[in-house]
Amino acid sequence: MKKLELFEENQQEIASLAKALSHPARIAILQFLASTPTCISGDISDYLPLSRTTVSQHLKELKSMGLIQGDVEGLKIKYCLNKEGIEKLKNAFGGLFEEITPSENKTC
Structure with a gap:
């Protein structure tokens, strides 16, 4: 088993993106x-x-x-x-940022 497989599918997807x-x-x-x-x-x-x-x-x-996407012409x-890919990207990172938002009442 690869170490990558030890992580959840959504974690692997976010890392790939x-x-x-x-x-x-x-x-x-x-x-x-x-x-x-x-x-x-x-x-x-x-252009770049x-x-x-x-x-x-x-x-x-x-x-x-x-x-x-690229189409041959x-x-x-x-x-x-x-x-669809950009929406997937936005959802993946949006969800991640929601999950890792620091709590306001925690102090370190």
């Missing part, structure tokens, strides 16, 4: 896609200070976690946020 967000480039990509009114067709690295290879690696990670891929 946190890992997907653990690089500033991925945060920048999500923010860029959120600020764009349509899906981005073409090379996102034109990153090489194509770096952007591609980060897009792959975000896509594997279900936070973005001819020779290009259209990228946008995955609504």
Whole structure:
């Protein structure tokens, strides 16, 4: 048994999502896609200070976690946020932050 399996499923899920967000480039990509009114067709690295290879690696990670989606359109891929994945992210972290809110009457 792996030590990871000793933790609850929701704890594992939050940790996986946190890992997907653990690089500033991925945060920048999500923010860029959120600020764009349509899906981005073409090379996102034109809009970010990153090489194509770096952007591609980060897009792959975000896509594997279900936070973005990409559809092939001819020779290009259209990228946008995955609504269900982003809702899952918000719910997971929102629930976590509710659970770890410090009690006001505790003193240490």
